Amino acid sequence: MSLKQWVIDLMLIPGLSGYEGRVRKYLKAAMAGLGITSTTDRLGNLIATLPGDKGAPSVMLFAHMDQLGLIVRKIEANGMVRVERLGGVPERALPSTEVLFCIGEGKDVPGLIAHKSHHATAQDEKYKVLPYPELYIDAGFKSAAEVLAAGIDVGTPIVYAPKVTELANGRIAGTAVDDRAACAVMIEVAKALTDVKKRPTVHFVFSVQEEFNLRGAVTAAQVLMPDVAIQLDLILATDTPDMAARGDVKLGGGPAMSLYSFHGRGTLNGTLPHPAMVKLFELSAAAKQLPLQRSAHIGALTDLSYVQLVGQGVASIDVGFPMRYSHSSLEVCDMADLEQLTTLLVEALPRIDSKFSLDRDDYIG
Numbered sequence: 001m002s003l004k005q006w007v008i009d010l011m012l013i014p015g016l017s018g019y020e021g022r023v024r025k026y027l028k029a030a031m032a033g034l035g036i037t038s039t040t041d042r043l044g045n046l047i048a049t050l051p052g053d054k055g056a057p058s059v060m061l062f063a064h065m066d067q068l069g070l071i072v073r074k075i076e077a078n079g080m081v082r083v084e085r086l087g088g089v090p091e092r093a094l095p096s097t098e099v100l101f102c103i104g105e106g107k108d109v110p111g112l113i114a115h116k117s118h119h120a121t122a123q124d125e126k127y128k129v130l131p132y133p134e135l136y137i138d139a140g141f142k143s144a145a146e147v148l149a150a151g152i153d154v155g156t157p158i159v160y161a162p163k164v165t166e167l168a169n170g171r172i173a174g175t176a177v178d179d180r181a182a183c184a185v186m187i188e189v190a191k192a193l194t195d196v197k198k199r200p201t202v203h204f205v206f207s208v209q210e211e212f213n214l215r216g217a218v219t220a221a222q223v224l225m226p227d228v229a230i231q232l233d234l235i236l237a238t239d240t241p242d243m244a245a246r247g248d249v250k251l252g253g254g255p256a257m258s259l260y261s262f263h264g265r266g267t268l269n270g271t272l273p274h275p276a277m278v279k280l281f282e283l284s285a286a287a288k289q290l291p292l293q294r295s296a297h298i299g300a301l302t303d304l305s306y307v308q309l310v311g312q313g314v315a316s317i318d319v320g321f322p323m324r325y326s327h328s329s330l331e332v333c334d335m336a337d338l339e340q341l342t343t344l345l346v347e348a349l350p351r352i353d354s355k356f357s358l359d360r361d362d363y364i365g
């Protein structure tokens with residue numbers, strides 16, 4: 001299997017937060033194929049450990065399996081379905097998208113988020129974003145009884161209809177690039193590390209509920225108590241006209257690391273990476289002559305923000321791949337970035353040896 005095939009396969013598996021089972025099953029089999037056994041904790045995190053040098057700091061490398069979506073809130077008498085948002089679902093991007101009610105493999109039901117007929121749209125409605133309670137899903141049913149008979153009830157999970165489209169220049173568009181692309185990278189990193197003799201213990205964690213409450217990975221960290229945590233996820237590409245003022249992260253410009261993340265609305269958390277980790281990735285990129293883009297901005301964070309606070313603190317960093325159009329049904333990444341991210345990690349991880357210092361005092365600038 002190639003990295004690209006892992007990415008495509010994983011993007012097509014539905015796995016709303018809290019309903020990651022099918023993604024987990026796939027990843028468990030993929031890791032087993034590499035000879036690495038894994039366990040599932042009670043929250044649903046898949047944990048696969050590659051043992052290494054006991055004298056070196058242990059590493060938790062993780063990416064989230066879940067994706068954002070919707071949950072059935074109410075079934076109308078006429079068979080239309082009302083929903084709640086689960087995660088940072090952009091209401092602006094919802095009308096006229098295809099969705100999938102996740103009932104069970106082979107039983108999933110397609111539907112669409114209705115978009116009011118244009119011919120009946122009044123002038124003052126044309127530029128308005130409809131709040132999600134006003135939206136409804138049309139799955140073709142004519143009555144509430146038909147909806148229920150199809151296995152859809154209050155609480156049924158819904159995701160964007162799984163889709164992959166290959167664009168020019170090795171770019172891929174589709175569902176759940178966030179964060180299945182990183183799950184695919186983890187498989188390739190695990191595969192490469194099995195052949196490396198000198199390496200630290202690496203716990204591969206495929207985490208749950210990141211898009212829901214950002215804390216799913218915490219239960220894994222509490223059990224593993226890693227010294228180092230490296231989180232793999234998207235880094236916002238800022239090379240489109242609407243993002244120009246936010247930074248210089250280019251799609252196809254190579255892997256990136258986050259130097260600052262913060263979110264204040266309700267979450268009040270963020271990550272300032274450990275200096276040892278910043279240095280590690282700078283040195284590793286230089287050694288492999290790889291580009292390493294830098295990102296610093298508020299408005300987004302990952303489950304790493306909570307993992308870093310476990311025990312006496314975990315030396316942490318967010319590393320990732322540039323991605324456009326986050327949380328829409330058609331996110332875009334570049335395969336070359338994912339390949340280079342894999343190379344970077346395979347170079348960086350074995351550098352964490354018994355002499356690798358996590359002592360803050362060794363990094364005073």
Ligand SMILES: [Zn+2]
Binds near residue numbers: 064178179233234
């Ligand atoms: Zn993510």
